[in-house]
Amino acid sequence: MPLFRLDASIRTTGSASREIADIVEAEWLRAHPGDVVERRHLGTDVLPADAWPLAVAASATAEPDRTPEQRAAAKLAATLVDELLAADAILLAIPLYNFGVSQHAKTWIDLIITDPRAAGRLLEGRRVVLATVRGGAYGAGTPREGWDHSTGYLRRILADVWGADLTVVEREFTLVGVNPALDAFTDVAAGMHAAARSAAREAGRVLADA
Numbered sequence: 001m002p003l004f005r006l007d008a009s010i011r012t013t014g015s016a017s018r019e020i021a022d023i024v025e026a027e028w029l030r031a032h033p034g035d036v037v038e039r040r041h042l043g044t045d046v047l048p049a050d051a052w053p054l055a056v057a058a059s060a061t062a063e064p065d066r067t068p069e070q071r072a073a074a075k076l077a078a079t080l081v082d083e084l085l086a087a088d089a090i091l092l093a094i095p096l097y098n099f100g101v102s103q104h105a106k107t108w109i110d111l112i113i114t115d116p117r118a119a120g121r122l123l124e125g126r127r128v129v130l131a132t133v134r135g136g137a138y139g140a141g142t143p144r145e146g147w148d149h150s151t152g153y154l155r156r157i158l159a160d161v162w163g164a165d166l167t168v169v170e171r172e173f174t175l176v177g178v179n180p181a182l183d184a185f186t187d188v189a190a191g192m193h194a195a196a197r198s199a200a201r202e203a204g205r206v207l208a209d210a
């Protein structure tokens with residue numbers, strides 16, 4: 001049974017979330033040699049922004065009365081749910097953007113929730129790893145403590161609403177070395193990077209046991 005991997009970085013090179021997810025995936029493949037990794041890349045294969053309202057309208061409209069656009073949106077939502085339910089293990093790589101959840105990831109979640117199968121605990125007991133990265137740092141006592149409005153939301157949906165057995169791997173300060181204003185944090189960022197890589201290896205081993 002496959003691993004389903006979702007990426008949401010809008011970058012095509014140099015993605016820190018992809019680096020973490022690659023480590024998790026490699027650990028999973030080590031335990032499942034030759035197994036399939038099914039992929040969806042929300043950053044480069046963007047879900048249409050109007051699919052969600054169309055799918056909501058479809059769910060409130062009897063099948064014979066749906067427009068072709070509503071039918072297509074409902075079918076897309078069903079495909080997203082099929083991808084999750086076909087997987088033994090699930091790996092999501094989602095960065096923080098503008099202090100909130102990636103709009104592509106939000107569209108993915110919103111669409112899934114329109115499918116009748118998501119009315120219950122869609123991922124009950126399934127192992128899910130969320131790899132999330134942030135350019136800045138938001139830990140306790142930092143000036144922007146509490147400004148990350150993505151990770152808590154994703155935990156809420158994946159673990160509390162969908163019932164997944166969730167492991168979160170986080171890396172902060174990915175903009176150190178990119179933004180000169182953060183040069184003072186070079187050593188701290190290097191430590192965070194190493195810790196995230198180590199956490200990713202461990203998360204991959206846990207995921208492989210699924």
Ligand SMILES: Cc1cc2nc3c(=O)[nH]c(=O)nc-3n(C[C@H](O)[C@H](O)[C@H](O)COP(=O)(O)O)c2cc1C
Nearest residue numbers: 009011015016017095096097098099134135136174
């Ligand atoms: C449009 C945009 C908005 C961003 N907003 C934030 C932000 O609000 N807070 C933050 O800490 N980092 C922010 N970042 C930095 C990203 O979180 C960081 O570069 C991260 O590594 C991106 O993920 P990736 O490396 O997988 O592409 C932003 C980056 C972009 C491109």
